[in-house]
Amino acid sequence: MRVLVVDPDPARAALVAEGLSxxxxxxxxxxxxxxxxxxxxxxxxxxxxxxxxxxxxxxxxLREASLANPRPVVMFVDRSEPGLAEEAVRAGVAAYVVDGLAAGRVRTVLEVAMSRFALMNQLRQDLEKAKADLASRKTVERAKALLMKERGLEEEEAYKLLRKLSMDTGRPLAAVASDLLAFAGVLKGGKA
Incomplete structure (x- = not known):
């Protein structure tokens, strides 16, 4: 395990290292x-x-760093002002411990924080994938509607045409649908 201890007090930092023995x-x-x-x-x-x-x-x-390079962060503080715990969590802190730095607790707190970070990171990735999938589906639905309107196709026929274009070009269905919508916009005088 690689641990970066950020602390202006070397004695307190040594206590963290001792807890990881x-x-x-x-x-x-x-x-x-x-x-x-x-x-x-x-x-x-x-x-x-x-x-x-x-x-x-x-x-x-920490907030800026977690945006660019997310990693688990544990914070041990001797005292805290109201609202700082919430601010720390928003900055990417996985565990915020007030007046609880003891060598015997360090390892367990770090293990829990690392597990919590991994879980939250997976949830964020799942959410981003779900959002991207939803956006793709909306694009495909709009392209199907365009084909149905402009070519007089049934929904299933419009989908089969999009799928064939996707397979013929080796591109994802959503990318083909997006291109179709963009070309239709250009032909109607809109923006690409």
Missing amino acids: GVDPLEVRHAAIFDEHEAALFEPDVVVVAADSPDRDTLDS
Whole structure:
């Protein structure tokens, strides 16, 4: 396991590393502040941020980093202001622990955070795929409707024609449907 510990306090960072003893293989790197470039070079499996209290700069950095390179992030803080836990979660933090940094808890918290991150990441991917599939279906339906109107075809015939064009060109059905709609728009004087 590769762990990046971000903490200005070396003693607290050592406590995190101590909590991971027995993990094999293990590589722990310590940084006083979060730097996405350094994190990307190290490629950690999990980032642990430990601090007295989370600051907005760190949360902003984590938010930007999670957009470009999502990875599980665990935050141990000594104290928290109202609303900061929610802000941390929105910044991509998988586990937010207040006043609970103890060597004996570190490994379990990291394992749960990594599992939760993997689950949430899979849900995000599934959602994006579902949205893309829905958009493709809408495009195919619009193309079928166009063929039905312009060529006087039944729905099944219009679908078979789209499917044949897809197979003949070796392109996905949605791409063929999208091209058909674009060409129809050009022929009617609309935008491509």
